Amino acid sequence: MKAVPLLERVLDVDGHEFAPPHLWGGIFGPVAARLAEVCAPMIRAMGEDYIERPDQAADDMAMTPENVWTLRHTGAPGAFDMTRRLEAMDLMGLRSQLIFPSYGLWGQILSTPEGGGPIAASLQAIMGSIPVEEMRSIGFAATDEWNDWSVRTTALAPDRLRPVGMFKAPRDVDDLMAQARDLIGRGLKGLLVNTGAPLAGLSPASEALDPFWALAAERNVPVLAHVGSDLGFLNSPEWANTAAFAPQKLSIELGFEPYSLATTHLPVEHFLTVMVLGGVFERHPGLRFGAIELGAHWLGPLADNLDMWAEKVFARRIASVLSRRPSEYLARNVRVTPHSLVEPVDRFFRRYLRLADCYCYSTDYPHLEGGAHSKSKMAEMLEPLGPEVLEKYFAGNGAWLLP
Numbered sequence: 001m002k003a004v005p006l007l008e009r010v011l012d013v014d015g016h017e018f019a020p021p022h023l024w025g026g027i028f029g030p031v032a033a034r035l036a037e038v039c040a041p042m043i044r045a046m047g048e049d050y051i052e053r054p055d056q057a058a059d060d061m062a063m064t065p066e067n068v069w070t071l072r073h074t075g076a077p078g079a080f081d082m083t084r085r086l087e088a089m090d091l092m093g094l095r096s097q098l099i100f101p102s103y104g105l106w107g108q109i110l111s112t113p114e115g116g117g118p119i120a121a122s123l124q125a126i127m128g129s130i131p132v133e134e135m136r137s138i139g140f141a142a143t144d145e146w147n148d149w150s151v152r153t154t155a156l157a158p159d160r161l162r163p164v165g166m167f168k169a170p171r172d173v174d175d176l177m178a179q180a181r182d183l184i185g186r187g188l189k190g191l192l193v194n195t196g197a198p199l200a201g202l203s204p205a206s207e208a209l210d211p212f213w214a215l216a217a218e219r220n221v222p223v224l225a226h227v228g229s230d231l232g233f234l235n236s237p238e239w240a241n242t243a244a245f246a247p248q249k250l251s252i253e254l255g256f257e258p259y260s261l262a263t264t265h266l267p268v269e270h271f272l273t274v275m276v277l278g279g280v281f282e283r284h285p286g287l288r289f290g291a292i293e294l295g296a297h298w299l300g301p302l303a304d305n306l307d308m309w310a311e312k313v314f315a316r317r318i319a320s321v322l323s324r325r326p327s328e329y330l331a332r333n334v335r336v337t338p339h340s341l342v343e344p345v346d347r348f349f350r351r352y353l354r355l356a357d358c359y360c361y362s363t364d365y366p367h368l369e370g371g372a373h374s375k376s377k378m379a380e381m382l383e384p385l386g387p388e389v390l391e392k393y394f395a396g397n398g399a400w401l402l403p
Contacts, residue, residue: 006390007379008093011398014226014292014337014362014370015097017149017163018073019080020053027080028103029145031138035106051102063087068365069373076366082153082161089160092363092375095395096402098190099153099163100226100292102367104146111139111169112194112231140168151186162402164190164224170200173208180212184219190290190401191216195225195271196233204271205278213284222288222401230267265291265298272334276306279321281329289334290401293369296338296345296359300352303327331355335400337362340378341371349382349389356389360398 017027021043025033036043043052053074059081061067067077068088074080078088089097101108130138143166150163165183170176176199180191193199202209216223245259268291281287291299306326310318322329337360338345349356361378364370371377375394382389 006387006394007375009095010093010361010375010394011402012089012092012094012097012363012365013290013335013360013398013401015085015099015365016102016367017080017082017099017153018051018076018102018366019059020056020074021051022054023056023080024103028142028149031107031141031145032103035110035138035142039106059084063091065091068092069375072366072368072370074366079366082156086157086160088365092365094363096160096162097363097365098224098290098292098401099150099161100192100224101146101164101166104143104166105228107139107142107146108166108194108229108231109139111136111143112197136169143168147183147186147188150188154187154189158187158189162189164188164192164226166192167194169194173200173202173211176200176209176212177215180215184215184221188221190222190224192224192226192229194229194231195267196230203278204274205280207283209280210283213280213287216288217284217286220286220288220403222290222403224290224292224401225268225271225294227264227293230264233267233270234263265294268294269298269302272302272330273306276326276329277310277318277321281333282322282324285332287333288400288403290360291334291336292362293337293339293364295343296336296348297343299330299334299336299355299358300348303330303352303355306330327354331357334358335360335397339369340374345378345393346381346385349385349393356392357397357400359393360401361394 019027021036021040024036046052051074056074059077059079061071061075061077061079063077063084068091071077076088078085085097089095147165150165153161153163165188167176167179170179183191198204199209200212213223215221240257240259245257272289272291275281275289303326310322310326331354336358338348340361345359348359361375362370363374378393379390382393
């Protein structure tokens with residue numbers, strides 16, 4: 001059998017659906033149709049051609065190599081028609097792709113109004129006198145629609161299209177387990193968690209959560225964090241309330257101003273600190289964890305920091321919890337996606353050799369942040385490091401999240 005060249009079998013650990021709101025109802029369901037109307041003022045504030053394209057009737061942009069690498073947002077080919085997404089992936093040389101929510105994030109924000117920060121506050125203002133519990137109920141219904149869409153999409157090509165399941169603010173461990181079993185049982189191959197608040201009301205390292213981590217590990221289902229899924233960590237909008245941090249444009253995921261982008265990794269860094277030092281990966285060595293669209297600059301310093309405290313100050317105490325250095329759990333169990341067109345990924349591979357298995361390629365397709373021609377640009381950057389690094393970055397490392 002002829003070997004397939006590396007850049008034709010790339011694994012992409014971050015894609016999205018991205019549909020214009022006037023089409024949400026037909027794609028996801030009646031709650032989506034309602035939200036498209038209710039959220040219209042906020043969506044318009046995000047800028048022309050970002051989400052709102054009132055004249056777009058279908059996902060019908062010409063499927064060409066140039067278009068798939070340069071066009072973004074709802075007008076990109078395969079942005080929301082997942083049969084066309086497979087065509088786009090073929091042109092891009094992508095074997096498999098994790099798919100994260102765009103529409104689904106509205107549901108998460110609505111169902112977490114007390115922890116959603118300024119976006120949730122804006123939605124509450126738009127939705128007027130709707131009580132919090134009713135807003136939460138709408139958010140849960142929107143999440144159900146996202147999960148139903150994800151099940152249908154997975155069935156199209158289970159080995160290639162991997163939409164992630166979303167939780168509805170689990171009340172306790174029993175609720176978390178029931179939701180997880182349902183999502184996995186329906187065929188979903190990734191679970192998105194909110195890293196901005198305790199999971200099901202508990203520390204991620206609590207032994208009461210071991211059944212959840214064990215289920216994910218036993219079923220080879222990665223647990224995933226993603227930008228925008230960190231509601232409640234930096235709860236007050238006042239941190240960014242200064243002229244220097246006024247957003248140039250709005251996004252449901254990113255603030256697009258210096259403060260938001262410089263702090264976006266803090267929730268998952270904190271979450272992983274708890275998981276590693278609390279022994280989660282010790283107790284569940286097969287657990288797969290991905291930190292997606294949160295950058296990678298923080299991973300090496302986090303590894304150094306955790307090793308320092310474990311070895312220099314708490315060695316005796318840590319020995320009763322961990323059998324390895326904290327950095328070894330990060331290297332074995334965790335994968336991250338660099339902001340490929342901003343971060344010096346080649347420097348990370350050189351500087352943090354023990355974390356060389358962690359860095360994964362992602363397109364963020366069809367979101368703007370993925371940039372144009374990211375695969376060829378990253379290949380050019382990493383080629384001087386040799387074929388082993390290229391293989392790791394574009395295929396080998398991502399396999400941990402796309403088993």
